[in-house]
Each structure stands twice: as structure tokens, then as C-alpha cells.
Amino acid sequence: MNEASTGDATRAEPAWRPVSRSRAYELVVDRIEEQIVNGALRVGDHLPPERELASWLEVSRAAVREAIRTLEAHGVVSSSVGSGKGAGTVVTALTSGALTRMLRLHVALTSFPLVDVIEARVMLERTSAALAARAASAEDLELMRSLVDAMDDPALSREEFNEFDTRFHVAIAEAAGNRLVADMTIAIRESMKHRVLAGFRGAPDWPATSEVLRGHHRGIMEAVEARRGESAADLVEEHIRYAFAHLPGFRSGGD
């Protein structure tokens, strides 16, 4: 299963990894995240004052301050100064775009085997296509069609083709009407964008390859338009597996 890797398996671990992974402020971050995941702290809630947190958790106030700065950097809390009712540190809502961004970054930096990423993409895009066949609006369908039509232009560079290709897959995910599934689908498709482009660049017969991909895209779009969810899911899976098997960047596991 794991012969191919998104990382470079031959490269040694960097020697300058931090030796201590559990500094005091990290433990404070853990505790606060725990309260959020448990549902004890919810969006809009205030964190306890710095002095109390420090005393309960038996750490220094500096550690609490550092933890709060870290959580602010993650967008998990925001602080405001002053003495009014709104002053203090408050748990903030994350946008769905923040999830896509974080997930895309994680997929880029975690050495998941390439085959695992492909299988995850098949799962997500099958579900997105099936849901889109049920939920796509007239505007969604129009956007998909305009992207499929745009890819027909033989003068497109491989970079431009890749741009429209990415946007087509994102459009299906957006049309699915499930924000969480869409965010995960978009993150994984976008995390593969540069590998897909490397595959396009390395394709020995790009006109022939792009012709096949254009046919796939049109077939997926027509199945979504015809509200044939199972067929849309099968076609998108076939499309992803075709690219995986035929584009050089994927085949070799490198890029």
C-alpha cells in the first residue's frame, strides 16, 4: 500500500528538531483546546483571567500569556484591551476557509503516503459529486459548464488548464451543499495542484492527455446536470484514478 510517499523518504530527519516538546505554554494551550473540544468553552465565551488560569494550571503568568498569543495566532481566541464588558480574551469562531487553509498546509507538510492522499481524494470527490448531483443549483451548473468550456480552448497553457481544472473540482465540491465535506475536498484537491501541474508538464503527449481529461470533465458535468449521482461519483473516481495512473508526477511518487 505504502510504496509511494508524498514526502521524500530518502531525506533524513532534520537534526535541529526541538528537544523539548512540552514547554509550559504548550501544556496551557492543550488544556484550553481540551475545554473547547469538550464543549466547556464555546464561541463567544471569555477565558478566565490570566492570574486565575496561571494559578489553576500551576504555571507562570508568562506561560499563560504565551499560550494565549499562540491561540491568537491560530485564530482560536482574540483579545481586546480595556475594562468594559467585552474586554478580555474571547473564544472566536473560525471561518470555513480557515479549515481549508489549515488542512491544505497539513497535507503538504505531513508525509502521508501518496496512495493514501489519492484514496482520500477519491472518497471525498465521490461524495461531493453524488451530493452535487442532488443539490447543484442552476448557477452551480452554469459555473461548471463555463469551466468545462474554458478547458476546450486549445491555446491554453498547461498552467491555465490546471487552474480551470482545479476550479472545476472546487465548483463540484461547492455545489454539494455540505460545507465540511466541501472544505476537506477543496483542501485535498488544492494540496495536489502543484503535483498535478508537474504531471501536466511531464506528460509526453499533452494534446492527447488533455483531450482525455476534457472528456472526463464533460462526462462528470453532464452526470451532475442529469442528477445521476452514482454515475457522477463513478466518473469522478475513474478520472482521478486515470490521472494517478497516467501523469508522470503521480506515477513516480515524486514531483
Next chain:
Amino acid sequence: MNEASTGDATRAEPAWRPVSRSRAYELVVDRIEEQIVNGALRVGDHLPPERELASWLEVSRAAVREAIRTLEAHGVVSSSVGSGKGAGTVVTALTSGALTRMLRLHVALTSFPLVDVIEARVMLERTSAALAARAASAEDLELMRSLVDAMDDPALSREEFNEFDTRFHVAIAEAAGNRLVADMTIAIRESMKHRVLAGFRGAPDWPATSEVLRGHHRGIMEAVEARRGESAADLVEEHIRYAFAHLPGFRSGGD
């Protein structure tokens, strides 16, 4: 589709949201993340020196320093002082545990409609169960069986039952042999842990409800053990939909 929400729809947005979302250091963070997602910066690569980054991006060195501190807080880069070959700021590999943690936090803090979270969970756990039926080792099966057996104890509190229940679903995801799918499955299952517990607590006839859940778990485990992937996937979907329909915390969309 969207009548239920994981957030509290009646609660107003906090009034103290930051007004400026694009401070200079955030733009620097964006640029660095972009290079990582594009594959131009890979694990083990050094960031350019602070002075050069500041000059290329036309920001102050203080903004670059703040950006690097933020990325350190995310675990994306690590810095080491000194003048040797390893000194400087290096892109670091994220652990797969870090993905689960971030995703769990995001699901807790982003107001995804509950029905979207349930459908995402059905998708992920169907895939995990089907893969586990193919890939589970003897040790994986033994762990699943011991968790199913542990849930038979009538003296278990609802908290203890929930703990074993969560571990059973995590065990299936771990047995699937696809790290990325497993991380996403575990994150979403764990993000629902407190809602599931609230559902157990609110169940009007807990002995009867837990009896049904025990039967589901045993059926899923036996299907995985018998290598019947499609059947394992169907049973886990039925189990999740049963809980969604019957546990009070889910039905009302609150907790």
C-alpha cells in the same frame, strides 16, 4: 438541510472582533504558506534570512519576526540559533496527530450545520470500515473485540461507555491502514464525543439504548472480522444514523 447547527444560532456575534484582519505579519504568513503548498518550500528547507524576506516582501523585519513566531506556534517551522549549518529557520514535518488535533478544534469552532458533520462522519466511517475489513491485522481485530466486550459490562457508567465507544470507532479508523482518512475520521468522531455523551445522559431508557448500540458494535466488528467490507460500511452507517435519530442531543441539534 440546515435546520440544525453545531453553533448556537441564537447567540449574537461577539462585538469585539478584530477590525483589521490583514496585518503585515499575516501577509508574510500567507506568502510562506503559499510557498509550502506550492511545493517550493519543503520539509527540511531553510527559510531565507529575515533581512532578505523583509526586503522581498516589502515589510519590516519586525513583521517577518512576528510571522515566523506565528508559524512556529503552528509547528510549521522551527528556529535554532547559532551560526552552524543547521542554524536558522527550517520548515518542519507535522505529525499526523497534529492534523487530528487541528481538525477536531476546527470542527468544534466552525459553525458547520450538524447534519453536515453527520454526513461527513458517515462518509469517513463507511470508508474506514470498508478499508479495515481489507487491512485489519490480528492485533487490530483483538483490540476491537476487547472494546466490544468491555461495553457489555452492565455496571459501566455512561461516561465509561462513551469512552470505549469512542475508542472502538478510533480502532476501526486505525485499522484501515490509510493515515489521512484515519486522521480525519478520528478528528470528527472525537469532536462529537461530548455531544454523544450528552445524548447518552439524556436518553430516557439508557439500558435499552445501550443494548441497541452494543448490538451495532458487535455486528460491525464481526463484519470487519469476516472481511465483508460493504456490509461493515452499511452497518456503521446504520449505527451512526440510528444514534443521530435517537439520541436527544443530536435530535434537538443542541447539547
